[in-house]
Amino acid sequence: MKNFREKNVVLAGFVLLIAVTILAVMREQEIKDDYHELQDNNEKLVEQIVTLEKEVESLSRSSKDLETGNKQLTEEIVKLEEAVEALKTPVHYQDFLEAIKLVESYKEAKTFEEASEFIAFKIGVGLMAQDSSLTCPCHFAFNSKSVEWIPNAVLELVKVRTEKDKILLTYNTVNDIGDYEFVLIKAMGRNDPTEKWRIEEIKHESNKS
Known part of the structure; x- marks a missing residue:
């Protein structure tokens, strides 16, 4: 057990x-x-x-x-x-007609003095000539730039545009001078206090070779 x-x-x-x-x-x-x-x-x-x-x-x-x-x-x-x-832009059709008419009149100017009547009277814009009788060669001065006035140089209108209250008209020229762009504003003239479309500046674009 x-x-x-x-x-x-x-x-x-x-x-x-x-x-x-x-x-x-x-x-x-x-x-x-x-x-x-x-x-x-x-x-x-x-x-x-x-x-x-x-x-x-x-x-x-x-x-x-x-x-x-x-x-x-x-x-x-x-x-x-x-x-x-x-x-x-506040520019209307009638303004274009008046601006174009003014440049066409500028084109027909026979003398520098006559052409200067279409330029706006304002600070920075002036005339440059050989003497006080405006004997040419002559230039329009726009601020720091100048453009020589050449009789019968401007030909046909090629472009129209606006820039706020300005009208810009581009014309071709003779002898390959290059296009001229006319900047127009409503202003007084040198001998005319009436405010109407006048040339504030002429921009010269030379042709590139």
Whole structure:
């Protein structure tokens, strides 16, 4: 009987040892599984962080591109507004007729003095000649620039446009002198206080060889 009990105790101890061993092995496997799962989760988290960083970088670039695009669009809108504003002019059809008629009269002038009657009387505009009798060669002075008056040099009207309250008429000339752009405003003349269309400036565009 005593031997039987001892055998039972040994057997029970052996079974308990096996159970403890099995539990230890299972626990170790669970720990390994938890570790691998944690490692996988960390790797996924790192991947998500990298993805988010790329998205943030992409959004930052898009924001800069959008900001640049908005700036360019704003500049284009300003240019368009300026162009529209330039098209708003108080000049009417009758004004064009009067301005063209004045330049046509200037074309027919036989003397420098006669031609000077079509020039606006204002600061910065003057006459230059050999003497007080207006002996030519003669020039019209427009601020810091001058244009020589040459009889019968102006030919045909080639372009008409407006610039706010000004009329600009472009004419071609003889002997390839180059185009003349007449800038006309309403002003008094040298010997006539009547305000009407007169030449404020003559811009000379030389032909390029």
